[in-house]
Amino acid sequence: MPGLTRSANPLTGRSLVAGAAEGELLFADTGLSFWGGVDPFSGEVIDRHHPLSGQCIAGRVLAIPSGRGSCTGSSVMMELISNGHAPAALVLAEADEILTLGVLVAQTLFGRSLPVLCIGREAFAGLHGAAFVRVEGEHLSCFAQAPADGWQAPDPGAEPVAVASHIQLTAMDHALLDGSHGQAAQMAMQIVLRMAELQGASELLDVTQAHIDGCIYTGPASLRFAEQLVQWGAKVRIPTTLNSISVDQRRWRELGIDPALGVPASALGDAYMAMGAQLSFTCAPYLLDTAPTLGEQVVWAESNAVVYANSVLGARTLKYPDYLDICIALTGRAPNIGCHQQAQRMAQLLIELPALGELDDSFYPLLGYHIGALAGSRIPLVFGLEQAKPSLDDLKAFGAAFATTSAAPLFHIAGVTPEALDPAQVLEADQALPAERLQLGELLHSWRELNSARESRVDVVSLGNPHFSFSEFAQLDRLCRDRHKHPDVVIAITCGRAVLEQARAAGHIAGLERFGVTLVTDTCWCMLGEPVIPPAARTLMTNSGKYAHYGPGLAGRPVHFASLAECVESACTGQASGRLPAWLQPAVTLESPAHV
Template sequence: MSGITSLSGRSLVEGAAVGPLLYADVGLSFWGGVDPFSGEVIDRHHPLSGECLAGRILAIPSGRGSCTGSSVLMELISNGHAPAALVLAEADEILTLGVLVAQTLFERSLPVLCIGKEAFAGLRGKAFASVNGTHLGLFDALPADTDAPSHREVHVEDSSNGIELTEDDRALLDGHHGKAAQVAMQIVLRMAQLQGAVQLIDINQAHIDGCIYTGPASLRFAQQLVEWGAKVRVPTTLNSISVDQRRWRELGIDPALGVPASALGDAYMAMGAQLSFTCAPYLLDSAPKAGEQIVWAESNAVVYANSVLGARTLKYPDYLDICIALTGRAPLIGCHLESQRKARLHIELPPLADLDDAFYPLLGYHVGALAGSRIPLVSGLEQHHPDLDHLKAFGAAFATTSAAPLFHIAGVTPEALDPASVLDGPVTVIKVSLKDLLTSWHELNSACDPRVDVVSLGNPHFSLSEFAHLAGLCQGRHRHPDVVLAITCGRAVLEQAREAGHIAVLEAFGATLVTDTCWCMLGEPVIPPSAQNLMTNSGKYAHYAPGLVGRKVHFASLAECVDAACSATASGRLPLWLQTAVSLENYAHV
């Protein structure tokens, strides 16, 4: 047969599949980027937007963005809308873990093959592919006698070969601490093998992202653990769930979502996790200290813990997080090791002036896209002294477009106070211009109509200092009657803000307060069905909202968001720090 190419790589999950090849040279976040019920790519910024993954050999460099991608992939495998196989340039733990859990829970699987960056670049333009173990075949047309294998039942082998185990590890693996802990240890060890770890470490705390409801499979997984007697072995907090557990009926949420989403939160609490329900666990009193070994999921929290707090965690996939919480043991790999926390990418910023709070999420979004899976060092902010809210916004947007679990900012983040100490090996240098940032600004501002129907604040969850800033902007004013201004936050921060007097000001303004959940899970009717355009100061939500809720977005500073809430109109003004870029761009076209 003409046009046949054969490649080989590392099999992350064994199996065989054949089908049309769907290729992209940009990483894809399955959560927020793929509909878990249909398999459609809904990330409107991605080159595969609108494509359906079901039955196709999906070739992407890696995943990126949310840790919940593992849950979405598990849902797709369970409901028959998954790709036939995954072909990756780099090993991806989030996506691989989704397949491993589907094997354990549903006895269904798909092959995952890593072929390296050089070979991956050669897939562009190929029409069909087959995966068989470590081998990848590429074809101009499918062989006439080839039928694409369906997801079939698999037998999962659990082995601890090559990994040092303690006596307690073996007791967990042998089932002496119950079925749930045994299965959890099996999954931990399978991931440790894939990661190349040779030993496990004790962890001090966990933050669980798997409590987000992605569909029936996510609830089934948690309830199965409860039935097996699961109990966490370390202090464990819970991420935002998919509804405000106390008020979802009052907010008009469909019981088809409200009931199972609330039950999912209850299931994790039944395992001993704390009722925290926040995507910003670093705002809790239990936030880890520098050097502390932890297991956190939720991409923005992982990045903040590593980068701003100096704690030690990988970007843990959903379900591996609870497995480690049930065993108290994690693979000693990646950012748990000092040597793996170094930067291989150096981002140099241009001279900057007149920065507002929209700068930091925009920069995080831009740097994340440049970084991919590389840990970056950003230089040029030493004199601007970004505060914790700025770093929170930067990190959330960075984690949206990057697969890296850590960033360094020269002279700002704790490990980069001496920037030279975080650079290691061959380092790529990229100079970012204001014109580059203007391009990203236009990407996040997808709305053309200046009308604003909803102002979305609190992605990630609002901090006490953000409440104080917002209350100052809203004092003595009132939102336009046709605009919804809603803020999502954790319960603990809400009570702090109420005690400080900020909530009274915001309620007088006409704001809606939502706890337990976050904007990435909110839809109608919190967003009115008639709403066309949203406005937000979150780079993360500006990226995800067009795909998640089908609305266009205005992205701007918090002050601009409040002005728009009062006028129902986005000013369209560029921040002062970007106006120079426009002037230069206009000059270039003269």
């Protein structure tokens, strides 16, 4: 056979989930969020900003540097394995806990699996251009075309659960593990220990609260998982809040949601409440009275909430995958690794901002989006905002967009976030860190990336991703006073029930309802579609960097991104002005004529 038929020396890596498989290689050098990035029912890559957009991962060996974005990626992975649209194998440059956990849960609950292999960045870069690969345990071989050697992969069924002997366990840990506290707690402890072993933990720690992201309905497998736990008598051992679910549980019928989604999505929320979780249904648990404090050890899932808890509150949590969150809530124990430890919270990348003019609220989500992509899995320390005094809403918007493009669970802003009020506190002594000096033109490029809509028309204004805060309601009420939306434009806000009642009591909701706002609780824009988005709608508008990224794939429509004031103006006129914010306009004059 002419040309290269097989790599001379198979690559060796670290097997995160054992198994063997082969297939056509689907390679990208950009991380991929499975939630919002991969259709759980077909395997199509729907992240319209990703180089693999439109490709189908089903049956192919998917090679990506890591996951990124949403913690719900584990649920999407489990769903794909359950319905037969998963990749044949997953090859990573660096270990990814979210995607790996999805495979482990599918293996434990459904007896179906796929191999996950981590080969390191240098070897990963060498895969570019390969056509066909075979994964066998810790080994990977590359081929120029599908080999004709008749090789068949062994049955990828469930493996016996082996408890890592090197992890220190308490008497209660052993009692949970031997089934003394029921089958649900036993399975949960097995999964916690399996992940602790993969993460390299030597011990577990006690946590004070949990926030569960696995209550998002991604398909039948997500409901089956929760209902199985309920049947096994699952009860949380620590105070536990619930993330947004996939529908407004009280009003989904009124909103015209198809019962095929509304019934199981509502049932999924009920299943987690049956385990003892609180009825919170918000992607912004940091807005609740139960928000953790500086140094508190917690277990939160939902990517924006994790980043906010670590960065803005100074609490300590990993970016926990869906299903590992409930397993830890059922045991009260988490692996003592990563951002739970002070040494793992230090800055790994320095970023200096350019001189900036007067900022509006579109700056922070745009900056978070850009820095997240730049940082990758590294924890950044940002200089240049010491005098800007960003609000908590600004930091919420920054963190949500940062979590969309980054795999890191934490950021520091010098002089702003609690652990970096003195930047020296998050810098290792005598350690030189890589540094990036941002140019305004780079932010202009990201602005254009988020503004995917090409026509000025606006049909839907999307607000509340993450969920609206009380102060955002107050600001929007001021912007909408004595005005009314265009009759052909839908303006909708997603928020938590608790914040909605606070805003109503303060008198903000009456004015917004006169303006014509639609209010949706319990769910979030990442789960909303038709008919909340009218079928005839062609373009959306948002002030959320997170939704500007995910919206084109999730809603199937391009998006205008701008400030809250611009969103209100467009809700009134039905048109996007296309104006750049004043602080970004100098970047246009710096461009070469060919790019203007």
